[in-house]
Amino acid sequence: MGNMKLHPSKLMGEVKIPPSKSIAHRAVICSALSKTNKFLKLNLSDDLIATSEGMQTLREGGKVVIDCNESGSTLRFLIPISLVLGNGGRFLGRGNLGKRPLTPFYPIFDQCNIQYEECSNDSLDFRVNGKLISGNYSISGDISSQFISGLFFALPLLSGDSTLTITTPLESKGYLDLTRSVMDEFGVKIEKKENQLYYIKGNQSYQNQNYEIEGDYSQAAFFLCANSLGSNIKIANLKSNSLQGDKAVLELLSKIKEQNTSSLITIDGSQCPDIIPVIALVAALQEGKKTEIIHAQRLRLKECDRISAVTQELNKLGANIKEIADGFYIEGVAQLQGGTEVWSHKDHRIAMMLSIAATVCKNPIILQDYECVSKSYPDFFKDYLQLGGIASEWSMG
Template sequence: MTHLTLIPEKIKGTVTVPPSKSMAHRAVICASLAKGRSMITNIQLSDDMIATIAGMRSFGAVISYNDRTLTIEGVGNGSVQEKRIVDCNESGSTLRFLIPLATLFKGKTHFIGQGQLGKRPLEPYQELFDAQSLHYQLAATQNLQLSVEGPLTPGIYEMRGDISSQFITGMLLTLPLLAGDSILKITTPIESKGYIDLTLSVLRSFGIVIEQAEDGQEFRIKGQQVYIASDYTVEGDYSQAAFWLSAHALGNDLLVKGLDTASLQGDRAIVSILDTLNNCSTESECVIDGAQIPDIIPVVALVAALSKGTTKIIHLERLRIKESDRLVATQKELAALGANIAIVDDSLLIKGVSELAGGQEVWSHKDHRMAMMLAIASTVCKKPIHIKDTVCVKKSYPNFWETFEKLGGKIHEWNMG
């Protein structure tokens, strides 16, 4: 189902949200670095997760999957083949988490990828490898072609925090295994700080202890630590739940299950955001800071478009370097459906309307979160909408369309010819 026509229809029922992709990435990596056997339960094999599993296999971990559970025999810090290819597909998490980890193993690691992955920033690692005179070769090709070789040495590292928290997570996963102690200093405010909290939480579950300074900008990391094999259950994903919670806020009758109300996930903010938008009046001017929640901005913008008053979503610079230019994509496609939405610098300015007309051809921009947002939008449009490139949901939520249909969503395959 590459191109779909969605008929306006309210959806209803109970949804159990898929497991957190963010936490699953981290748990798989930690278990793979441990010595011994770990069981990671509540796993969904999205394209991104398949990429991380394949990457850890290339480092020597033995991983099998059965009934939503991964059994992982960890590699520890052992030896593997001296030349490895890691296919990251379109997963930025896989790429940025595994680049520093690759330096723990003898020989070169060659990273390849598809889609927009080769255009997403990697400068913090380039600077780090250059500073230690390590091999780092990025080919000037359309698709990602990157070769790296270590080893990293313990010491004091400085890294920007305003490009992506994924670079920080990659270092936090790696530095505890070095021969000596290290300090990681973050030189700018950390974007998506919630993801760092997730990293530290999963690390603790596998026996790794990292001391964070009170201001959150420095990490003190003991070397020669050992990942301890553990059984771990991945909690439900607030990033994916945001689509169903937003659908409910827009008048669909949904019960969303499988979420931890005490979760550290940054996208848990969707709950308070929806409450704020629901309480807006025609005179309201609501400001939402999107710096820490880039993955849920498209669906937040959808709800804001049908909320009373004016909503401004600020600090959206990083949306431009996601799977698509998500800032432009969100504005363009919602405007096509009838929303009053404009880009002002790196913000979205949205004036609420009473309904969305629909009746248009829109595009996912091959971005999974755009495709899912447009699906929810179809439930509140007056006329059918036609969405191009819908298979991209496989990146994070492979059974999204199946779930949408089970809830009563009306879908027809669309032949563009």
């Protein structure tokens, strides 16, 4: 992969953020599950290509082999659907996807006599065979809400009614609300009962819609954080009353800016893990302020160990960050020095975070393996340059 030389620069102008990846995954699935042959047309990132092609494979039937690439959403959403539209299949993937757990599904698979096998290698090779049936199910919610969303998509297609009880505190609750909201737009309803019990009526059918997808707060977070560090970017297509969990970036930036230098600010990363790397960057540049980010242990199971990667790379640039088990302890500095090479760890969110860091460094930096941004935001550097970012491909030779 390539290297990019990034110079200090103030970003200015207007940018149109790509459609929300979280909503797009859900809308593509709902559209594909409708009875028409119409698929949503999107400017697709690598993750959305995986979901779109996976749903096409499931609709075609026959022997099902789905390449999830590095997309956890694709994997966890499509497994239950494969057990309703067919008899399961084989799910392949790369990067860290094989290390990301599927264990919350297993008690439900056992209850339905569904066979499953996880091949023991670094990449993903998961095989599942059987039929999901309607029933009363329980599932843990403290690893990811994606497992629950996957069941939400699949269970309404069965002939009988089902219930789903979440047995632990729910991680990323906002994403579950997002799933129900998109499904509702396509005519399928999940009814929330008391506490963490959901009622899923069977024999429902998805009705295709001309569905418009709002801008992505998880991608906008990089430019919103750049604004917090001195840039002046107008973001054109964010929905103010969005259900996206990563809208929390606005609240967190306000909290950091209003913090008193004599107190320790604590940020809970459990509900919005994807924006934590760039929030850590902002916290690292609050001179004289101390920030603790906790409950973000899921970052260790993403495309890379993001807790370790953020700590290593920002400290190379002159930050003062200490890695803790579930997050970071950060002492703010006045400026990042730069003047060194940093690595994306082949993780799109680390690459974009370091690109924003480059704008406020004293000296240029060289970012290794920058192309990984294609996983979620293929046009990131195009937009970055349009806003006045100074970047050029760099030969290490």
